[in-house]
Amino acid sequence: MADVVVDPEVPPDDAQLLRDSRRVLIKMRQGWVPESRRAISSAQYRIVAAFGSVALFGVMAGSGLVGRGIGLLMLVLLGIPLMIVLFIRNDLPDDDEEEYEREVYEQLCWYEGRFVLIDDLDESSARLLARAQRAVSTVTESRVNAEGLLDDVRNAVMLPAQEWEIARLLAKLSALRTKHRETVSKGLTPEVEAVAEPLARALDSSETAVLARVESLERYASNVADAERAYQARHQIEELRGRLHQYEELVAETGADGFAVPELERLAQDADRLEQALRRSVTSAHEAFRYLDRP
Known part of the structure; x- marks a missing residue:
């Protein structure tokens, strides 16, 4: 990071x-x-x-x-x-x-x-930013993004903007929270404490709002990770299907038909299911992207 x-x-x-x-x-x-x-x-x-x-x-x-x-x-x-x-x-x-x-x-x-x-960030803010950066990396480093199955152009613009906005807000939150804690640690009179408590709640509310942004990024990254797994599995199945005739030839020559043929026939069915899973995952990722892209 x-x-x-x-x-x-x-x-x-x-x-x-x-x-x-x-x-x-x-x-x-x-x-x-x-x-x-x-x-x-x-x-x-x-x-x-x-x-x-x-x-x-x-x-x-x-x-x-x-x-x-x-x-x-x-x-x-x-x-x-x-x-x-x-x-x-x-x-x-x-x-x-x-x-x-x-x-x-x-x-x-x-x-x-x-x-x-x-x-410069305090511990809580640094953790939140690290979560956001991991989510961004999950998307940008995926093969489904590189292959254009996602909206890679918008990802290249929107994700850095999201990361920056989260970092910017966390920096302001962290700085203000540090000053607030320094003031409170000196001891407060009842009058000042009555004012300080709502301000502390405002800080907590702001962190919750930033957390919602981070969780939106993580949901998008989770959908992309599902699509990535389906994409990789589909390609592995396609590689196996490409060598299917070699397996069949070997099975026929060794007389192991009863053992291996059912497994080989299942490849075609698995490939079809993975293709459907990939499409569902990509659709879900697009839905998560639209939610994330809302102002």
């Missing part, structure tokens, strides 16, 4: 960056903010320092100072700091990594409110 749920209307490339941003998001939750861009990077700094040292040595050589005591003294005094710059500055963070984290940070700030980090 994804650690970050993204609004499906976010452009695909940006959405993928957000989904991969859990590490940076957690750092941000802990108060991290990227440093401002340096006027010159550490790599550029080392290049400039090296060029400067070579230029200095060239000037000194051209002036005939290298062989004199003052020249050697200047080389020592300037060379040691340059060596520190050139080598010790290697412990600075990698510029590419810094730039990547800065890019992610900027995207996260830009798309604030259009993604949900699962780590």
Whole structure:
């Protein structure tokens, strides 16, 4: 399951960056903010320092100072700091990594409110979202969906939208419920308690409403799972029927007709029943989809 749920209307490339941003998001939750861009990077700094040292040595050589005591003294005094710059500055963070984290940070700030980090949800909300995600995966990863027996186009649009709406509502519910519990845990006067109790019921009512959405998704996924089993069984039966003449030939040659023929004849009947079961399952899935698609 994804650690970050993204609004499906976010452009695909940006959405993928957000989904991969859990590490940076957690750092941000802990108060991290990227440093401002340096006027010159550490790599550029080392290049400039090296060029400067070579230029200095060239000037000194051209002036005939290298062989004199003052020249050697200047080389020592300037060379040691340059060596520190050139080598010790290697412990600075990698510029590419810094730039990547800065890019992610900027995207996260830009798309604030259009993604949900699962780590931000409380335990009850995280469980509900996990149920919704499992239901979505059951549908989208099924062969009946891939083969177009379901409305795969609408599934590709509607299911991510349902997952996002559930995640968004659970994030708001979780945040408000956490604050409510913090307030209540400090102890309430009778007057405040009279107000807090209806608010707590409002939170419970909201969770019940989200639960109804999740259960609708699960009913749809259950119908799709039934269709998936019937689809797989039908194909297995068809494979066996395709080899039926080989079984019959073997049975005839071995004289085992009385034992095997009734079982072989049952294949055709099983295939017909599975075909009907598949149609019923797909019809039920379509009915569940229409119910789920209601506003």
